[in-house]
Amino acid sequence: MIATQKRNRKIIWRIKTGGFVLLLVMMAGGCAKKPENTNLIAGMELVEQYDFEGAMEKFEQALLSKEDMELSYRGQGIAYMGLGNYADAETAFLKSIASSGDRLTALEYDTNYYLASAYMKQKKYAQAEEIYSAIIALKKKDKEAYYLRACAILRQNRYDEAIADFEKAFALDSGNLELVTDAYVEMQAAGFGEQGKTYVQAFLDENKKLKDGEKGILYYYLEDYQNAQICLDNSIKENDPKLSMILGQTYEKLGDMNYAAMVYQTYLDNNEPDAALYNSLGICLMHQEKYEEAAAAFEKGIAMGSSAYLQELRFNQIVAKEYLGNFSEAKTMIQEYLKTYPDDAKAKKENEFLKTR
Known part of the structure; x- marks a missing residue:
């Protein structure tokens, strides 16, 4: 693993679309499905529902009950990530890795990917790069590791090295449109947007059978x-x-x-509800100064319950209420929001502003 000097070859591969699914499958298959892991299982189910505070309580109980330590610390780290508490997430993932056995497992690859993500969120780019480099040393055709290492290197202003890794990732999955556009977004954010466009243009020129939507x-x-x-x-x-x-x-x-x-x-109106689209609709309406309609759109997205956009929807709803002049309601909402997301710097600033209203 990368996390400690003692076991420097122990690192984990996280399945991009289902690190969480991997854990649940393992639990269902018997790796962790024991009577004493009741709190652990309940915690993971709550994380899937985006109830990170509830999940934290379950993981703490799991640790106190001496349930599976590796999985409990890992779950705790994921919950901390969901709450935006990346420093504590880092600590939890390190404890999970330290609690693992001597044999390298898919779960440990996964946990190290989460650890690298926690490093990235804290701008600890060199530490994240170290993890991705160790993964590549063991899995030389892991396109995700090359892509993510490129992102970490790019944030350290080493453009040529980052490009080399992006190109390795592209070569390992030459038809992956999302990989190319994601890399462009990263390059643009780092101030290399024009260079990033060359890869987008090349993908367009080289793939002659693209559908209209892809074009x-x-x-x-x-x-x-x-x-x-x-x-x-x-x-x-x-x-x-x-x-x-x-x-x-x-x-x-x-x-x-x-x-x-x-x-x-x-x-x-014509498809299943989608939290991301409710959020985009609300933001678009905000730009048109249609604050009542925007607040209603955010509310519909929130009413869907668990989603990756729930935090953003809740914050945007508070801003809409503020623009409507409903400061009392906005103050109440920001207090509730901060109970769930106590480390959100933008929300803390918003709270200070609302105190003056």
Whole structure:
């Protein structure tokens, strides 16, 4: 693992789409499904429901009851990540790795990926890079490790080294559009947007069988919003939430907020509820100073319950209430929000502002 000098080859591979699923499968399969792991199992179920505070209580009980220590500390770290407490998440993941056995397992790969994520969130880019490098030493064809190491290196202003890793990741999965656009977003954030566009353009030029929706996404990142609009309009009948999101954002870039809001609303009217689209609809309405409608959109997203967008929806709803002049309600809401997300710096600043109202 990377986390300690003593066992420097013990690192974990996290399955990108299901590190959490991996754990639940292991538990169901008997690796952790023991009577004494009742609190652990309950905690993991609460994390899946995005109830991080409730999960923390269960993991603390699991540790006090001496349930599976590796899994309990790991679950605790994930809950801390959900609460935005990255320093404590780091500590928990390190304890999980220290509690693991001597044999390298998929679970340990997974935990080290989470640990690297905690480092990244704290801007400890060198430590994150070290983990990804150790993973690559053991898994030389792990495109995710190359991609994430590139991100860590890029944040340390070593552009040429980062590009080399991005290119290795692209070569390992040459048809992965999302990998290329994600890399572009990282390069743009680091001030290398124009260089990043060359990879997006190359993907567009080299892949001749792209669907209109895929072309539209690429044109969007190339900031060719007219062509993005044409391609995405042609494909929107597929009722794909991602394409609806990008099409709405395209119209926002073109300055047509009314049509952007209509794109989001049309999807929501004709498909299953989607928290991300409710959030985008609300933000779009905020830009139009339609604060009542925006607050209603955020509320609908919140009413869906557990989602990766719940925190953002709750914060945006508070801002909408503030713009409506409902300061008393906003004050109450920000206090409740901070109970769940106590380390949110932006919310703390908002709370200080509301105290003056």
